[in-house]
Amino acid sequence: MTEPRFSHSLRLAPVIVEQLLPTVRHYAQESRCAVILVEQQVRLALGIADHGYVMSRGRITTHGPAAQLRADHDLSLSSYLGDVETPHDGRVG
DSSP, X not given: OOOOOOOOOTTOOHHHHHHHHHXXXXXXXXXXXXXXXXXXXXXXXXXXXXXXXXXXXTEEEEEEEHHHHHXXXXXXXXXXXXXXXXXXXXXXX
16 A cells, blocks of 8 residues: 555646646546545536535535536535535435
8 A cells, every 4th residue: 555645736726726637537547546635626626536525614515426416506506605504415316
């Protein structure tokens, strides 16, 4: 097992993060390594993810396959607006 490595996109311009995320996805696929990505740009993060977890105030408020989370208009809107509660029972699908 390899040692975990940590990195962050703090203070990176959104366009740089957008260009970086496909590289993260490629690395995960090539190395067959799990990547935990914490990102405020929900749509971008879900664009490269297999599964997503949405947290609010330190709690997981919903989770599910990334494709289903991306398709959830209410989740996208609440994430954009910064709502603390999601309009879900905690699981998508």
